[in-house]
Amino acid sequence: MARVDRLVIGIFGRINAGKSTLMNLLTQQETSLVDSQPGTTADIKSSVMEIHSLGPVRILDTAGLDEASDLGGKKRKKALAALEEVDIALMVVDPVQAFISMQLEVEELISSMAARKGKRLAVVFNIRSDTWSLLLNTGATVSEAKEFCRSVLPDRKNTIELSADLSVREDYLSVVKFVAESKPEGLIPVPLLPFLNPRSPVLMHIPLDAESPTGRLLRPQEMSMEYLLRMMVPVGLYRTDLALARSGSSLLSNREKDKFLKFLGALEQGSGGVQLVITDSQAIDVMSRWVPEQIPLTTFSIMMINQTAGGDMSLFAEGVKAMDTLTSASRVLIAEACNHDRIAEDIGTVQIPSKLEKLFSGITVDHSFGREFPTSDELEEYDLVIHCGGCMISRQKLSARIDHLAGAVVPLTNYGFALSWFEGPQVLSRVLEPWKVK
Ligand SMILES: Nc1nc2c(ncn2[C@@H]2O[C@H](COP(=O)(O)OP(=O)(O)OP(=O)(O)O)[C@@H](O)[C@H]2O)c(=O)[nH]1
């Protein structure tokens, strides 16, 4: 199950501007409810598709930002959170509605927030047959109404715009062309293991703990297997019994170690010897002792976060240094982006907290799961955030989280970094060595 790096396109605007009409035009089906009733869209409506000139995309239809009432406030909060996670913000403006109301607060909010968050803003003027006649009474022209709306754009020269009647499905191609022109530069997906050569073998160490679902491997394991095969890299898969490996009995643990070294030795016969061992982070204590020093070693979690973070792990490498300054009075947040029920030896809720507790007795450890993540204000109370590999969240979502953390000035690291840190500075620098992160 490979993860697809999708271009995320969000549709924003005031209520009744025609946002859902645009959603349906882009998806060529009744994805969102369209109605003359203001406030029809409440939650974010998300649709994934493949558009010929754009590749894989996720399109988000959002609620109008100007609905009064408490419910309207909740809708606005969700829509603005979505704005933080898009690559392109399509702002739908009905110039007639805007001109007649003489209010541009919503458009101003979207434009300034997009500029602040570094989002590409593209304006779609919805020239509707059902509202433009209202302009007649004012004596103004559609061009004048549009010019009025442009006055709130922070970067008028570089903001691209389209004028179309969004209810005309035949205009699909021109709207798609417009979206393609809005696509920001430099969105090239990062290879999973960019430093590998195609000939020498890689050993993947997968301990399959009690939480591993029967019938499939975890996403990072499947993704790396697919990547390695595609790259023509010979792959060896190995499962150690961690309970035996860590047992107090040296007889049992040595027997387990010998079996592993025998397998590794066989792979070493391949061209150039084993170029890398990738392990589940939770087994780094065992692997860092068993894998001979000359063979590079890293973890799936580090591999994943490198890709999700767009190939730049410097923030996580900097953040792990905060572990050196933790005390019993510290407060740590463990953020896990995937939703699964947590049993016995869960890394996020059991393993990392108990290692922290052992070193810093009384330390406070909180958790956030799935799509939940604290706001900048809530983050301020933390001394460190330890994030999972992020294989279930998009690059855009991670980057929005990083923005919140930067706002709160809280260091961020990840499971692979943290579990390696517990094993000491040499192990930490060893797992980072293949990535050339210090
Ligand atoms: N003729 C015409 N009608 C349109 C056009 N765009 C929207 N409408 C109508 O305007 C009304 C609101 O359209 P929606 O697409 O639901 O607007 P919205 O921005 O999603 O509205 P909310 O979800 O309520 O915020 C519906 O009755 C649509 O049929 C258009 O381009 N032409």
Ligand SMILES: [Mg+2]
């Ligand atoms: Mg709508």
